[in-house]
Amino acid sequence: MQIKAHGLGRRYGRQWIFKGLSHDFRPGTATAVLGPNGAGKSTLLSILAGQLLPTAGELTYTLGGQPLPVAEVPRQLAYCAPYLELPEDFTLLELLAFHTRLKPLRPGLTPAALVELMYLQKARHQPVREFSSGMKQRLKLGLALYAAAPLLLLDEPTTNLDATGAAWYLEHVARVRDAGRLVIVSSNVPAEYAFCEAQVRITDFQS
Numbered sequence: 001m002q003i004k005a006h007g008l009g010r011r012y013g014r015q016w017i018f019k020g021l022s023h024d025f026r027p028g029t030a031t032a033v034l035g036p037n038g039a040g041k042s043t044l045l046s047i048l049a050g051q052l053l054p055t056a057g058e059l060t061y062t063l064g065g066q067p068l069p070v071a072e073v074p075r076q077l078a079y080c081a082p083y084l085e086l087p088e089d090f091t092l093l094e095l096l097a098f099h100t101r102l103k104p105l106r107p108g109l110t111p112a113a114l115v116e117l118m119y120l121q122k123a124r125h126q127p128v129r130e131f132s133s134g135m136k137q138r139l140k141l142g143l144a145l146y147a148a149a150p151l152l153l154l155d156e157p158t159t160n161l162d163a164t165g166a167a168w169y170l171e172h173v174a175r176v177r178d179a180g181r182l183v184i185v186s187s188n189v190p191a192e193y194a195f196c197e198a199q200v201r202i203t204d205f206q207s
């Protein structure tokens with residue numbers, strides 16, 4: 001997956017969050033979207049996900065060398081963000097059965113194997129609402145990292161993770177970096193994006 005952003009801007013009311021943002025998110029690369037709290041990182045990720053319209057500029061998506069209409073982007077997308085909620089009344093196994101029908105896992109990976117990768121075996125029959133915040137974050141990350149999707153968006157991925165959880169994230173994000181998969185990480189925690197080859201600083205596009 002490739003995304004070309006040209007002259008992108010987003011405004012809320014009269015306030016421009018960012019303006020004139022151009023960047024080529026090349027296939028197979030990992031890019032960090034950086035900026036302090038409130039800079040517009042989540043706003044940019046929502047725009048790249050095709051979930052929020054930019055006020056200015058344009059986005060071009062390409063998959064396998066072919067243009068991809070923006071309406072098709074959600075099908076190609078795995079997205080983990082603090083504001084995306086899980087259906088918490090399901091048990092873990094119920095949630096995986098439901099979720100993987102809509103968003104299949106990588107070829108050869110079963111929900112049972114994913115449960116083990118996420119170290120959540122003991123919670124298989126537990127409703128997700130009873131999970132700790134760190135367990136929920138491991139689940140959200142596991143579902144996104146191991147989805148069969150060529151675009152991976154991670155918004156503040158180590159939110160709620162302890163040191164062991166943060167190390168788990170770094171190990172698994174490295175494992176799922178296939179040729180052609182585009183990874184975009186929004187963050188202001190250096191350890192979370194140290195592996196990224198490219199950076200977009202939102203503050204470079206603010207007046």
Ligand SMILES: Nc1ncnc2c1ncn2[C@@H]1O[C@H](COP(=O)(O)OP(=O)(O)OP(=O)(O)O)[C@@H](O)[C@H]1O
Nearest residue numbers: 012013017035036037038039040041042043044188
């Ligand atoms: N729906 C909205 N209506 C009005 N303003 C909004 C809306 N959504 C976001 N904003 C504003 O846009 C700015 C950027 O918000 P955003 O959540 O994208 O920042 P962020 O860099 O992800 O912040 P953080 O690091 O705190 O998560 C903020 O000033 C926020 O108040």
